[in-house]
Amino acid sequence: MAKVTIDDITIEVPDGTTILQAARMIDEKYGTHTAPPTMCYYSKLKTTGGYCRTCIVSVTQGSEKDPRPMPKPVASCRTNVMDGMVVKNNTSPELLEARAGVVEFLLINHPLDCPVCDQAGECHLQDLSYENGDEGSRFQFPKRVYEPIDIGDKVKLNMNRCIMCYRCVKVCDQITDNRVHGMLYRGADSEISTYIEKAIDNDFSGNVIDVCPVGALTDRTFRFKSRVWFTKPVDAHRNCETEGCTGKVRLWFKGDDVLRVTSRKDQWGEAESFICNTCRFEKKNANDWVMEGPSKISHHSVINQNHYELQQIKLGIKRQIKHLTGVKIDLGEGALNPNNIQK
Amino acid sequence: MNEGGEAFSKIGVGKSTGTKLISASGHINKPGVYEIELGVPVEEFIYSDAYCGGIRNGKKLKAVVAGGSSVPILPAELILKTAKGEPRLMTYESLSDGGFATGTMLGSGGFIVMDEDTSIVKNLFTFARFYRHESCGQCSPCREGTSWMEMILRNFITGKAKMSDIDLLWDVQSKIDGKTICPLGDAASWPVAAAIRHFRHEFEEYVNNPQSIKEVKHYFRLNNLQEA
Known part of the structure; x- marks a missing residue:
């Protein structure tokens, strides 16, 4: 001890x-x-x-x-x-x-396009800069620019927003069978990509969306459907047959519709367990799930309206x-x- | 080495014992790699015929980078004598006397001598380009900071800089120094810090009088830069 x-x-x-x-x-x-x-x-x-x-x-x-x-x-x-x-x-x-x-270093090449970014509201970089950053930017040069690309039919990669945390690389390394993407080039020019823009295609690829702290990897099935703070999170589970998937998820409701399915996040904004792509992308009907009740949201993100921790x-x-x-x-x-x- | 470790350690001064290979380059008559016994005065190393053989074309000494591009650059008066007025020797202790405020480091022994015509800012830009290229991109301060410093310095030598950029540059380097995983971040920030510390007037000259930049001779052609 x-x-x-x-x-x-x-x-x-x-x-x-x-x-x-x-x-x-x-x-x-x-x-x-x-x-x-x-x-x-x-x-x-x-x-x-x-x-x-x-x-x-x-x-x-x-x-x-x-x-x-x-x-x-x-x-x-x-x-x-x-x-x-x-x-x-x-x-x-x-x-x-x-x-x-x-x-400041993390933000100088970040586009700050929060108004059109799907991650806004549950973005760790927003929290970070709000709590720890200075006001304004002193960077007066052109930012790095990339074209957004689709990696697979479910995941969108927008490299402009990436802060190179390597989390998604580790997910593909450790959760999925084979590593299909990684960091290319080096220094200020480095970027996350799949080799020759191949699609990420396996049962757990959707988890890269959950681990991404910013809006670089977003869910194409949820893209531009709603702002996250207009949706209501509910914990639910189903008996999933995919090996390695716990089936414990968080459903995001708008009215009676399930707009998206994510893994449950703990108070540090980390997924409690990883879920498979069937749960994430294909079961968007409330009847598929057993409801457990409204999710408790930690201080992270503005979806916790007005309860942003005082300290x-x-x-x-x-x-x-x-x-x-x-x-x-x-x-x-x-x-x-x-x-x-x-x- | 053939005479054993004990004989080897008798050479030198204080804790700096033995010999060291110094790669001398820059505006000197005899650039090359010299094996010196540690403890040789810096003045003797630069001017003696046994080593560098003096400054090229009889010019005056302006500055010396004593231990590779990452260590702080020192102006002539500080490299030949320490702040206390003692002659500086080619030893680890003597070169780092005075800390980073008035001293430097022996480091890897990459000894770069600059004569009075040299532009410290342009030279610093070359260093910054090198570190931007060398950064692996793993941790944030170095990845973003080295490229940012290079962009600011590019503004200086293309005559677009503002006076506030000097303070900005200082602030950026201080936020890289000591915050990175490996020492490359430190190495990228030290030369910038030292150049501003000892040659701030030159940065100011570049801001006030952008035309003067074109008169400075440098290995790097300005035309290439504007295309890049």
Whole structure:
């Protein structure tokens, strides 16, 4: 067991836990918002994480034995905790500044076409930039532009919106039989694509839509049907015969019609289990499903109308005030301790 | 090496022992790869006939990149003498004396000498192009940041830059430095930081007087750039 302190909250976790997992444990236990945002890490997939750098935290004390601080911010999704480690996330203004820099980098080549993007409303990049980003852009050059392409008859790929998190690549690697797409080229020119634009064609290919944190991979059967916040999520299940599919899904209703079927997302915006393409694309009739009741929606995304968690908004506003006026807001010792937080 | 490790470690000064291969290039009379005993003064290394043999065409020394393109560039007065006034030696400690504010690093030993005619901004653009091409694209700050820095520097040498771009460039590099998985992000940001730190007036000159750019000789032709 290792004792780790994140933003003044101490928790004991098993050895080999990452800082990110420890922070999520704290949040689940105390209902706080210590966990750093993630764009590429996905707990259900192996070897994800470490790419996007939004989950960076500063380690002010390495461990009990070696109390030196780490010289650079570390990626919390890839760094294991040590006994006696002290981590600062939201309590370090320098770190929030650094994270705002990462958000800016992610956004400079993002088209910001949210008004016409199907992902708007449940987009992790929207949440991220709203909570952690600065106002406005300083990028005054042409952005990268690609033509949207169809990969298969069910999935649309819009590379302009991609932030290169590699999640979909890992899905095809690990959930489906064979890897059919990946990253082409390198550096600022890299792009996700199938080899020679071949179609992705297997039973679990639809999961790339669920894991995509932005609108780069969208459901062609749901395309432009409705904004997500006008649809009502309901948990349902069916007895699915496809091997590996749990049949536990979330149906998105508009009136009596099922507009789309997705996997269920947990409070971190990650799919609880992966579902097959038959469930996702072909069973769009309420009679196919056994209803379980309305879904609980976490703080992520605007579909949780007016319940956007207070603490994150406070943090975002504090950052904005500092950015606009230069006034430094006190985020010092104990500022985010669950006992001091007024809800 | 034939004489054993002990004899090898007797060569050199302080913690920097043994010899090192230095690849000297730039505006010097005798570019090439030299094996030096660590502890040779930088001044001797540049001007002695045994090594670089002085600056080409008898020009004055302007700046030196002491350890490969990624380390901070230093102006002549800081490379020959440290900020404290001691002569700088070709050792790891002496070159990094003063931290990044007034020092640099021995690094890989890629020693680039620049004479008084050199444009630091154009040279920096060449470095930035290299790092943009070299970035693998895995993590965000380096993938987006290196290409952004290259675009800003391209504005400088095509005469389109604004004064605020200098601060923007500084801010972009500071947000790459230390945030990436591998040290390539750091390596891309250090030369930019050092060039602004020591040669800010040159950036300002480029903004105020875009015509002056054309008079600077450089390996890279401006015509090619506008097409690219």
